[in-house]
Amino acid sequence: MSRLPLATALTLCIPVTLSACQQHDASPTVASIDEQTFHASGYPLMLHYDASLIALDGQASSYFDNGDWQLADGTAGERLITLQLPESDDVTTALWRLGASRDPAAVEGCLTLPANAQPMASKAEIAGQTFTGFTLDDAGMSHFQNVEGYRAVVDGACYAIDLIVQGTNGEVYDPPREAPFPREDAMNRLRSINDGVSFPRE
Numbered sequence: 001m002s003r004l005p006l007a008t009a010l011t012l013c014i015p016v017t018l019s020a021c022q023q024h025d026a027s028p029t030v031a032s033i034d035e036q037t038f039h040a041s042g043y044p045l046m047l048h049y050d051a052s053l054i055a056l057d058g059q060a061s062s063y064f065d066n067g068d069w070q071l072a073d074g075t076a077g078e079r080l081i082t083l084q085l086p087e088s089d090d091v092t093t094a095l096w097r098l099g100a101s102r103d104p105a106a107v108e109g110c111l112t113l114p115a116n117a118q119p120m121a122s123k124a125e126i127a128g129q130t131f132t133g134f135t136l137d138d139a140g141m142s143h144f145q146n147v148e149g150y151r152a153v154v155d156g157a158c159y160a161i162d163l164i165v166q167g168t169n170g171e172v173y174d175p176p177r178e179a180p181f182p183r184e185d186a187m188n189r190l191r192s193i194n195d196g197v198s199f200p201r202e
Contacts, residue, residue: 034051036049036055040100042078046197047196052086053086053096053193055081067079069160070097070151071114071136073114076101082098083095083096085186087181091177094186096164099159100160102157110159119134126194126197132150143166144166146187149161164190
């Protein structure tokens with residue numbers, strides 16, 4: 001049996017080895033995202049959100065807020081879901097709250113801003129719908145609350161989205177305590193939840 005010279009054999013093997021390496025390096029890496037999906041009962045609305053967020057049961061009331069379906073409102077409605085940033089503690093809490101109502105009074109006054117709220121300079125678009133936005137800041141007795149709210153009437157229902165960062169001044173503790181996150185960072189993270197809202201059409 002004839003044998004190939006050693007140099008020739010090495011030359012033939014090298015392209016095969018390099019080709020195998022190059023193919024391996026080009027393989028795509030797929031990153032999975034852990035999400036939860038919320039379907040609103042009685043309303044054509046869905047929400048996809050990061051599974052690290054905590055879905056709260058019951059009303060998340062505070063010094064300034066009773067935890068109802070929307071901020072500072074006495075009309076009838078349903079609190080659909082409240083999500084909390086996982087780092088929240090008793091110093092500072094960050095909440096994303098969604099409520100809705102078909103009550104005639106709630107729908108009629110849906111776009112009316114709460115007392116002392118400041119309107120946003122432009123409308124906001126969430127899930128392809130135009131929302132009226134506002135900000136509202138309050139403070140007192142070492143407590144604070146920063147709110148960014150969005151309101152829209154969609155297919156005869158009032159939808160309310162409230163982004164809330166609230167808590168106490170850490171300096172009142174002995175020893176003083178630090179907040180788990182900067183307020184603006186928390187608000188930015190809450191804003192990103194808006195991207196998961198959708199109004200599916202059958």
